[in-house]
Amino acid sequence: MRIDWPKGVRIIARFIALFTTLGLLLDTNSLTAAESRASQQAAEVLPRPSASKPEILKINLQSCVKLGQQFTIEGKNLGNGRNLSLYIADTKPALQLNPISWSTRRIVTVNTDTSLIEFGRRYQLGIRKKGQKAWLTKSKLLLEFCRPPNSRLETASGEPATVNFDSTTAQARNPNDDASASRQPPTSNARIDEGVSRNVTDYVDRSGSLMGRSLPSPPQVRIAPPPSKSPDFEPNQLVVLSADMQEANKVSAELRNFNIRVKSRKKLTNLGLVISVFRTPQGEDLVDLANQIRAQSPDIWVDFNHHYQLLADPRHSLGQKMVDWPESCNKPARVGQLDTQVNLQHPSLNSKMITTKPFRPKNSEAVQDGHGNAIASLLVGNKMNNFPGGLLTQGHLFAADIFWEDSDKKYTSTEWIIKGLDWLVSQKVSVINMSFGGRQNLLLALAIDRVIQKNITVVAAAGNSGKDALPIYPAAFKNVIAVTAIDKNQNLYKKANRGDYIDFAAPGVAIWTAHKKNGFKYQQGTSFAAPFVTAMAAVSDIETLKNSSIDLGEPGRDKSFGWGLIKINDECN
Template identity: 45%
Template sequence: MIHRGTSGSADHTRCPLTAAWLVVGTLILMTEMAHGQDMEPQRQDRARSLLEEIITETPEKAPEKAADRQTDQKPARPDTAPEAKTQPPAEPDAPPQESGPVHPRVERGGSLMGRGPSSLSPPDWSSADDETSMASADQDPPSETEDFEPGELVLISNDMPGAVAMARELAAYRLRIKSRQALKRLGLVVSVFRLPPDAGTLALLAKIRRQSPNMNLDVNQRYRLMGGPRQRYGQDMIGLSTGNTSCLDNARVGLIDTAVSLVHPALAGRSIDLAEFAGPTPAPTDHGTAIASLWVGDPDQGFTPLMREAALSVAAVFRQRGNTIDTTTDTLALGLDWLLGQEVEAINLSLGGRKNRVLDLLLQQLLAKEILLVAAAGNLGSEGPAVYPAAHPGVIAVTAVDANQRRYQRANRGEHLDFAAPGVHVWAASADGTYYHSGTSYAAPFVLATLLAEKHLSSRWQQQAQLGAIDLGIPGKDDNFGWGLIQWPDACTGQ
């Protein structure tokens, strides 16, 4: 195909072709006249037309007609033609190690695609415009890639055959498997795919979703800790004046966070199981250590633990990435699955990010198993967008207040808020000592412990907690404080 340009290269390319056609047409005309044969009217018209077309054709028309001739010779590509012989999508690169044999391709295979086509139509890579847009306009803006892993998509399937089948389908979009792991306790499989280098993450995801809108495929979202700047008090505000929390002595609680310092004086000798999922560059242990100390901190070290004898399981999922501490959707999935295997009855999620359909499905599975999920509302300010998982239906969203019951100035607002708790200048452990901490992260542990105490005492635990809360702000539930400042149940302290 001849492309237009300012250098006039199209004219030079056309000249030999034009001369050739002129010679051929002239020879045909002279040969038939020399034999004394009169040309049929239609043939005469065609010969004259051909000569006139060659002589008068403009440079702009030449490439168009050349392209037309090529198009005429190329058979049309049908959208669906069962009898047509097409090449199958390329198989992904060698799959990673999996827990079980690779099964043959199945049509639905439990990939959670819902009703509709069981396979994806391959993208049309024959269009130069599509390839150009994927390589330029569809690249992820820097502001977007701060929220997710660039060049990766995450898929949730409900079994391994379904995951393998969908990997074959997604190979049509040039997606290649990075990792695949079975979440045995959740009954799911999480797969991470690498995108081709010229594809924008959001653009390719949108293209796939147009073909299969019900597929549980999403970006590999990044989530950050919901702690604010370090800056003391707490238990008195929620009505827990003593360390007697006997109703929670047998509680099993999960924390998905950074690792915790098991040698810290506040935590040494406590019942804590720790599993690392953050890879070679785990985040510092400050945040997780602070949360754990609020729950099980040693009274001999000056702490008033919310559930002194509880068994704590910590899934360390946060990494250090330059100056940023964050985690990803697939790592969260592994941590949540491990916690479920630990038989925890509640999980604290002092983290936040954007809505993600893969995380949504994981949360639904946990809620269906009646796991209490408590999450920090976020520290993006009163005008900040809703943070997930706190905004997910069924998850208890917690905001922070100070010692004067005023809303933490950086806390998110929203109708999804459930309760408020101390979260400004909260005294807690850190990796190398004790500090004052601020943020909705540090309010969430108060609410989780209180709700778990209510749950151990009554089947109407949610209603009891709502009725017992100190109403703040406008009467009733509101966007600043939810139901109000959570209060410890008297029955759990023996009062």
């Protein structure tokens, strides 16, 4: 039954309902504010949840990873790589990889160094912040590195040959190498099979011949920044070796993507190569540029135009008597040298069989410091009242003039060394003397291997940088005969380099040689020891030198004297 309340009562009832509703709302707001304050207080007590850590979930590889092979890592929360680094986590020290791209779910990287890797063992990947040692994550998945095969190349005669290349870590050794085997010097018959470099840590499968076909892929090694002092290479230049002109043109087209252009190009007929020098943009970081090219175009043989210095240490020795050299050695020999300019009017050289040819930049100033004269006089010089004469009385010397002066600096570069080598091969020399040294260079290693494939012995000075110095190249390339210096008391020259690459010792302190203009001078340094071995190699073979040498220092071959002081027997007769 509907009750009809008076109008005043109805108005009062509505006001009561309205105030009740407002009261409930106020209570609710008060509770919400209280809960908010309680939550805030709890947040101050409880730790905040941390950002999600990176996780490596998958490595896209069907089997083991090869040197130079690109592979992909998938995961979660990987970041963008700006403040993170990727490592092989359980080498000592951890071996950093070089990612090509990095996103929150995927990292694409390439293996460019196996210097710390034990082949056949499995390794974890790890990620940590740059500059920190704590790991953000380590993968549960394990990565295995392929055991590198020996490369199969062909010599000019079609015989198979093995070539091994260095990694960027010059002093690192492959733990699987037989130490005793690596210390055997190459013989005239086995020289090719021992490779082109020392301290081998990385090998690359390069199937096929190097002669008249496309070059196999070079070893994928990352170029380290140069020392903080002045860079030891030509600025704004990179050098490339190709198998032929067609391949060289393809490389030029590909390198246009990097905004670099050909500066010069020459076909090296005798080495079966084409050398191209490229000009890079002014101010370009050559280390980054070369590494980009190697990563994106791994089939291109590219390197710096490295500088190489003479290995003389400016200061009558009985050098010939120390090695039992006869007063005259009438055995004919064709010998080559890469050095500074030879003065054919010098009294010790003016009637000798010497052929010279310059290999220098146009308008460059030849170095006439007497170093080339000294080496030439030791090899083939005239016998005079105050000079005992050269070692090879009937020798014909072919001298490539490859050094020039620039702002009081005397040097040569990769480009001109290789061009000089090509010419010496054309002259049918049996041995080449290289009394200079510098950094390791892939292209020079390849060119020297081509020379050795022609059964030409290469002899080089071991270096004058001291016992703790890194190896000097080309002496440290395998198959190059590295020569150190000793004095008349058979003591090691105090500034001589040491290392596994040393093959022989020879007189190199207070050596009386031709000098500048018409003069003579006492000289010291491994530069002046090398010609003694060069002359012996021209009339003998390496195995005979090893067997006839006098052991010095520790028993057997050692890092200071190699196989010892060379001695001539009756090879000249």
